[in-house]
Amino acid sequence: MSGADPTPPASAAAATAAARARLLAFYLPQFHPIPENDEKWGKGFTEWTNVSKARPSFRGHRQPRVPADLGFYDLRLPEARAAQADLARRYGIEGFCYWHYWFGGRRLLERPFAEVLASGEPDFPICLAWANESWTDTWLGTGTVLQAQQYSPDDDVAHARWLAEAFADRRYVRIEGRPVFLIYRPDELPDLARTADTIRTEATRLGVTEPLVLGVDAFSFGHDFRLDGLDGTVAFEPNLGLLPHNNPTAPLARPWRKVVRTARNLRLGVRSTTLKAYSYRRYVAESRRRRSLHDHPYYPGIFSGWDNTPRRGRGAFVLLDDDVRWFEEELARLVDEVQVRPPDQRVIFVTAWNEWAEGNVLEPALDTGFERLDAVARVVLGRVPQR
Numbered sequence: 001m002s003g004a005d006p007t008p009p010a011s012a013a014a015a016t017a018a019a020r021a022r023l024l025a026f027y028l029p030q031f032h033p034i035p036e037n038d039e040k041w042g043k044g045f046t047e048w049t050n051v052s053k054a055r056p057s058f059r060g061h062r063q064p065r066v067p068a069d070l071g072f073y074d075l076r077l078p079e080a081r082a083a084q085a086d087l088a089r090r091y092g093i094e095g096f097c098y099w100h101y102w103f104g105g106r107r108l109l110e111r112p113f114a115e116v117l118a119s120g121e122p123d124f125p126i127c128l129a130w131a132n133e134s135w136t137d138t139w140l141g142t143g144t145v146l147q148a149q150q151y152s153p154d155d156d157v158a159h160a161r162w163l164a165e166a167f168a169d170r171r172y173v174r175i176e177g178r179p180v181f182l183i184y185r186p187d188e189l190p191d192l193a194r195t196a197d198t199i200r201t202e203a204t205r206l207g208v209t210e211p212l213v214l215g216v217d218a219f220s221f222g223h224d225f226r227l228d229g230l231d232g233t234v235a236f237e238p239n240l241g242l243l244p245h246n247n248p249t250a251p252l253a254r255p256w257r258k259v260v261r262t263a264r265n266l267r268l269g270v271r272s273t274t275l276k277a278y279s280y281r282r283y284v285a286e287s288r289r290r291r292s293l294h295d296h297p298y299y300p301g302i303f304s305g306w307d308n309t310p311r312r313g314r315g316a317f318v319l320l321d322d323d324v325r326w327f328e329e330e331l332a333r334l335v336d337e338v339q340v341r342p343p344d345q346r347v348i349f350v351t352a353w354n355e356w357a358e359g360n361v362l363e364p365a366l367d368t369g370f371e372r373l374d375a376v377a378r379v380v381l382g383r384v385p386q387r
Helices: 010-018 035-041 047-053 078-090 111-119 153-167 192-205 254-267 280-291 309-315 324-340 371-380
Strands: 022-027 093-103 106-108 126-130 145-147 178-183 212-216 232-234 276-279 301-303 317-320 347-351
Touching (some): 035 145, 078 093, 093 111, 111 126, 111 153, 153 178, 153 192, 178 192, 192 212, 276 280, 280 317, 324 347, 324 371
Parallel strands (some): 093 126, 126 178
Antiparallel strands (some): 093 106
């Protein structure tokens, strides 16, 4: 491994220079079959399995939601990955932040990223976010454990050495020259500072510039992870813990939660008593208000919508009124907010490029077309590319 940092792709440099902010979209690799999913869910299971079987839970509920231009792709195909990258680049997304699954040396859903790394294609920026929670059958970190997470000093070293190979790639996303690495659940690590220090020191020992290790505040809303030995914080959206009466430690008694939920659902036009319905617009406003009280620096986040009916059925969380206008308005606010930073620091994380089973996508959909990508392009590039 060379001691010199690789030069980023010319296409990435040009795209960054033209954009008002650096948008990094979280990227889910679960669109190809693996033995572990076959064993639990049946032969050939992918994220599309859940997406295609979803049904409406109330009048006006948009399910199933299915892809348009990119179709039901298989991420084992380089052509599918190239089409995604081309589309993202044209509409102002700088790079994909792949969810990375490492369990005590065992990797899952690794094939798409491994092939991108090995092949050098597509020529599009990439980085990693370690989804360091046990893999469960609810996709929420709770429920029956399918693959337990394991931690140890030796595993930190092994993990860091593997990561260094990715950090050395010329396409890897950097901030001030440092490879960006996210930890989704910093609170789960028994010695967070040790793990972060191992990742940094092993990378530099192997000739890579010291990585920028960031903590995601999805489960620690408003926390400054510099206090725990990391280099900064990513403000993750959505944070479902901010939703009213979605905190299991809240004083509201369990029987009353159902009453409150039913009343709220009825106000939103949802007659289901099990579905958890909320307002997207009100959630964004509340999250914005709370984050305005934080006095530590962070990399902001935004999300395109939320509806995990394909995964959770009638027990799903659904954010209604997720009109693209509110998404575009919030993105414009964040882009304006980061203009005070040096260009390299104007990073915004978007949830998500392709989390279809959570109703959280930028990719074109059959019902909404390119509306969210168009919104991104208007805000970040100042124009919508021709189709």
